[in-house]
Amino acid sequence: MFVTKNLYQNDDAWKSTPLGFSTETIGSWGCLLTSVTMMLNGIGYDETPVTVNEK
16 A cells, blocks of 8 residues: 655655755745655655755
8 A cells, every 4th residue: 555644845854955066945946855755655665855855
């Protein structure tokens, strides 16, 4: 069964983190990144938007 916990791009833990190498942040443009992170967590990986962003 696919189970994931909800993540929010504007979570204080990562909303100010630069998105990739740009000047934009996860909080402003990180919706897809956060959604992909939830999908990865659902299939068994232990990730946050910050760790996925780094990869």
